[in-house]
Amino acid sequence: MSVQVLSQATFFSGGFDTALKTSASQGKLLMVILDSKTCYKCNEATTIGLLSEDARKINDSCLIFRPAVNSRFADSLRRIHLTNPDEAFAVLFFDETGTVVYRVAMTSNQSATYLNFMRTAFSRSLGNKQVAVLEKEWQSQPSSLALTKRLIELRLNNRMESDSLVQHYVRLLPADSLATQETLKLMLISAPIIASAVDSLMYKYYPQLQKAWLIFKKNEQDEINFRKINKSMDRAVADKNLKLGVLVANYSKNIQGSKRIGEYVFYREFLRYCYAAKDTLNYFRQADLFAKDFFMSLAIDSLDREDSLMVNKWKNEPDTSANTATKTMSGSALKPNAIASRREKVGMELNRLAWQVYELYRNPTILLEAKKWSKRSVEMIRLPEFLDTYGRLLYQTGDVGLAIEQMKMAVQICDDLEIPNVEFTAILRKMEKGLPLR
Numbered sequence: 001m002s003v004q005v006l007s008q009a010t011f012f013s014g015g016f017d018t019a020l021k022t023s024a025s026q027g028k029l030l031m032v033i034l035d036s037k038t039c040y041k042c043n044e045a046t047t048i049g050l051l052s053e054d055a056r057k058i059n060d061s062c063l064i065f066r067p068a069v070n071s072r073f074a075d076s077l078r079r080i081h082l083t084n085p086d087e088a089f090a091v092l093f094f095d096e097t098g099t100v101v102y103r104v105a106m107t108s109n110q111s112a113t114y115l116n117f118m119r120t121a122f123s124r125s126l127g128n129k130q131v132a133v134l135e136k137e138w139q140s141q142p143s144s145l146a147l148t149k150r151l152i153e154l155r156l157n158n159r160m161e162s163d164s165l166v167q168h169y170v171r172l173l174p175a176d177s178l179a180t181q182e183t184l185k186l187m188l189i190s191a192p193i194i195a196s197a198v199d200s201l202m203y204k205y206y207p208q209l210q211k212a213w214l215i216f217k218k219n220e221q222d223e224i225n226f227r228k229i230n231k232s233m234d235r236a237v238a239d240k241n242l243k244l245g246v247l248v249a250n251y252s253k254n255i256q257g258s259k260r261i262g263e264y265v266f267y268r269e270f271l272r273y274c275y276a277a278k279d280t281l282n283y284f285r286q287a288d289l290f291a292k293d294f295f296m297s298l299a300i301d302s303l304d305r306e307d308s309l310m311v312n313k314w315k316n317e318p319d320t321s322a323n324t325a326t327k328t329m330s331g332s333a334l335k336p337n338a339i340a341s342r343r344e345k346v347g348m349e350l351n352r353l354a355w356q357v358y359e360l361y362r363n364p365t366i367l368l369e370a371k372k373w374s375k376r377s378v379e380m381i382r383l384p385e386f387l388d389t390y391g392r393l394l395y396q397t398g399d400v401g402l403a404i405e406q407m408k409m410a411v412q413i414c415d416d417l418e419i420p421n422v423e424f425t426a427i428l429r430k431m432e433k434g435l436p437l438r
Contacts, residue, residue, distance in 0.1 A: 101158070134147075
């Protein structure tokens with residue numbers, strides 16, 4: 001266990017559990033920075049934001065933990081807390097119990113922004129303690145409308161789940177109060193699980209519901225939808241409820257701004273359900289359609305042209321103070337290839353699909369199809385994790401020689417970049433000895 005120093009901010013180096021215990025023993029919150037897998041510009045901005053002298057104030061109240069961008073721990077947190085696990089950047093604050101008291105999905109090159117995040121997190125942590133006090137009072141008067149509403153509002157203000165409490169509240173209300181703007185707004189803020197009793201009740205008053213919805217700002221609507229989708233998906237997976245999984249995917253699709261984006265989001269969300277619920281009956285069929293519909297026919301030269309236009313546009317942006325800070329680090333201009341390319345994004349999608357098929361299936365016919373997606377991801381960009389997936393699929397489908405070549409390349413790239421490659425090396429050794437991989 002050690003602490004790495006980056007200018008004024010210090011980062012905890014060690015496991016998450018140890019970091020959580022250490023922060024609790026010091027009376028601090030644990031601040032976890034989740035870097036984006038594709039937006040390197042976002043990650044650079046964060047580093048810049050933590051370079052200033054003011055950043056040291058964060059360490060006075062928080063232990064900062066920044067896991068490797070491709071680590072399994074970081075991936076697990078993204079799946080739980082982020083709308084788009086492959087791209088989004090986020091900062092999470094954990095209290096001493098391991099509860100996320102504040103989550104923000106944005107980056108900044110200003111240390112003041114992170115200090116504001118920290119202050120909000122402490123406010124939420126304090127709010128959690130206030131909730132505990134109010135809950136004790138409410139337990140002695142559960143039929144009190146005023147007390148129930150206060151408790152709901154306090155819990156929601158601290159981003160705490162309140163579904164059962166909201167359901168209890170609407171049961172207490174007289175019928176003529178259900179369609180009021182105040183009641184509908186409260187139900188909307190609670191982000192009820194799709195098709196739940198509260199969700200169904202809201203839609204009985206659709207015209208009034210629409211008016212209540214428009215009261216919220218766009219970012220507030222997005223936050224409500226984010227919580228609603230993720231809560232509903234968690235329930236669908238926990239119950240292995242295919243019908244609810246489809247409803248969540250359709251809801252996600254219908255709130256998008258265009259038909260094509262909606263179709264893309266439907267695939268992503270439905271596959272998210274199938275993978276998490278281990279629904280092998282539906283996963284491959286949908287993944288195959290997704291790969292063919294969105295990725296397999298894309299031409300690399302076309303993607304390169306898009307990347308070139310994007311880089312030129314970014315380089316020609318007016319040099320405002322914010323842009324200048326983001327474009328430079330320690331006096332050196334960021335390289336254009338630090339921006340995530342379309343090739344890389346497409347490759348990541350195909351690799352994710354191929355890897356999940358590898359995890360879920362043993363059927364050679366299905367693995368052969370996934371091998372095509374994996375091969376295409378490697379053609380897009382030769383990242384070690386793409387080569388690893390491709391190598392494993394080659395091995396499982398009988399092409400041992402080519403599989404070993406891919407794994408050797410993955411290990412070599414890791415060595416060249418000084419990236420830990422223990423797992424890749426272990427898989428390579430198994431291949432060379434003709435041992436089963438799983």
